[in-house]
Amino acid sequence: MLVTIDDIRHAAASVDGVVLRTPVVGSAARPDLLLKAESLQPTGAFKVRGAVHAIASLPADARAAGVVTHSSGNHGQALAWAARRAGIPCVVVIPDGAPPVKIEAVRRLGATVELVPAAQREVRAHQVAEERGMTLVPPYDHPHIVAGQGTVGLEILVDVPSPAAVLVPIGGGGLASGVATAVKALAPATRVIGVEPELAADSAESLAAGQRVTWPVEQTGRTVADGLRTALSDLTYAHLSAYLDGIVTVTEVEILSTVGSLAREYRLVAEPSGAVAPAAWLHHAASLRDRFGIGDGPIVAVVSGGNLDPALLATALVG
Numbered sequence: 001m002l003v004t005i006d007d008i009r010h011a012a013a014s015v016d017g018v019v020l021r022t023p024v025v026g027s028a029a030r031p032d033l034l035l036k037a038e039s040l041q042p043t044g045a046f047k048v049r050g051a052v053h054a055i056a057s058l059p060a061d062a063r064a065a066g067v068v069t070h071s072s073g074n075h076g077q078a079l080a081w082a083a084r085r086a087g088i089p090c091v092v093v094i095p096d097g098a099p100p101v102k103i104e105a106v107r108r109l110g111a112t113v114e115l116v117p118a119a120q121r122e123v124r125a126h127q128v129a130e131e132r133g134m135t136l137v138p139p140y141d142h143p144h145i146v147a148g149q150g151t152v153g154l155e156i157l158v159d160v161p162s163p164a165a166v167l168v169p170i171g172g173g174g175l176a177s178g179v180a181t182a183v184k185a186l187a188p189a190t191r192v193i194g195v196e197p198e199l200a201a202d203s204a205e206s207l208a209a210g211q212r213v214t215w216p217v218e219q220t221g222r223t224v225a226d227g228l229r230t231a232l233s234d235l236t237y238a239h240l241s242a243y244l245d246g247i248v249t250v251t252e253v254e255i256l257s258t259v260g261s262l263a264r265e266y267r268l269v270a271e272p273s274g275a276v277a278p279a280a281w282l283h284h285a286a287s288l289r290d291r292f293g294i295g296d297g298p299i300v301a302v303v304s305g306g307n308l309d310p311a312l313l314a315t316a317l318v319g
Helices: 005-015 047-056 060-067 075-086 100-108 120-134 143-159 175-188 202-209 234-243 252-266 272-292 312-319
Strands: 033-037 067-070 090-095 110-118 165-170 190-199 246-250 299-303
Touching: 005 047, 005 143, 005 175, 033 143, 033 272, 047 075, 047 143, 067 075, 067 120, 075 090, 075 165, 090 100, 090 120, 090 190, 100 110, 110 120, 110 234, 143 175, 143 234, 143 299, 165 175, 165 272, 175 190, 175 234, 190 202, 190 272, 202 234, 202 246, 246 272, 252 272, 252 312
Parallel strands: 033 299, 067 090, 090 110, 165 190, 165 299, 190 246
Antiparallel strands: none
């Protein structure tokens, strides 16, 4: 069953006063593009919304037993942060190739970290849940997570009531599912376009094929946008099939170029995954207007996160 706008409004009440209501920011250098700055969240990414709502939705006994997840970093940080705030235990299973800055951030938030090969992350998280009696809170494959991430869409429409288009990155699809659900319910004329790296374009292939397609981790692992290497679930595929107007891809060069552009022109630190959605507009605006029939009006891109290695930021700024 698909998440509804009422589910997202309920999630908005859960996160109100807990997560940051992030601004929509602009740049004099790029007047046609506004950015929803989820990189400014307490944990540096939008994931805190779904994590807070998921924990708030647990029965008291399940909440007390604690939570576990598998994550390349941002969802792990979010769940660790939300669990610490709730005073409950948290375990995060992280692929051993994740950026060290993200691994250490999870540890600093008080969670227990287990490092495993990428292909084993989900299996190990289920094992921990069974062994310790914890609740598994997946990164995206749950209605509470989708509803929590959908609050990004609600906020966009308050600040920009009639955007011509909203661009949102796609990894596992939780953010894109929630945002597309909210935007299409309240502003159906707005185009909602998913963006993913061309080296991890399983979602684009899935929608084109009319069925969910999964790429192996050896293939998606090539992209620098580590937060977008995961595959859609049946739940998120159903949402994207119902509400997205389409999916476009961007190159690795375009992603890294955009990391630098956002820092210089918007004063925002964006990790590669967070730069993917604005990269589509900065590098392909004319073709997107033609392909999707985007008219006049503001374009809003979601900057989903800002947790990146300082050395990568320095390289992007020089480039």
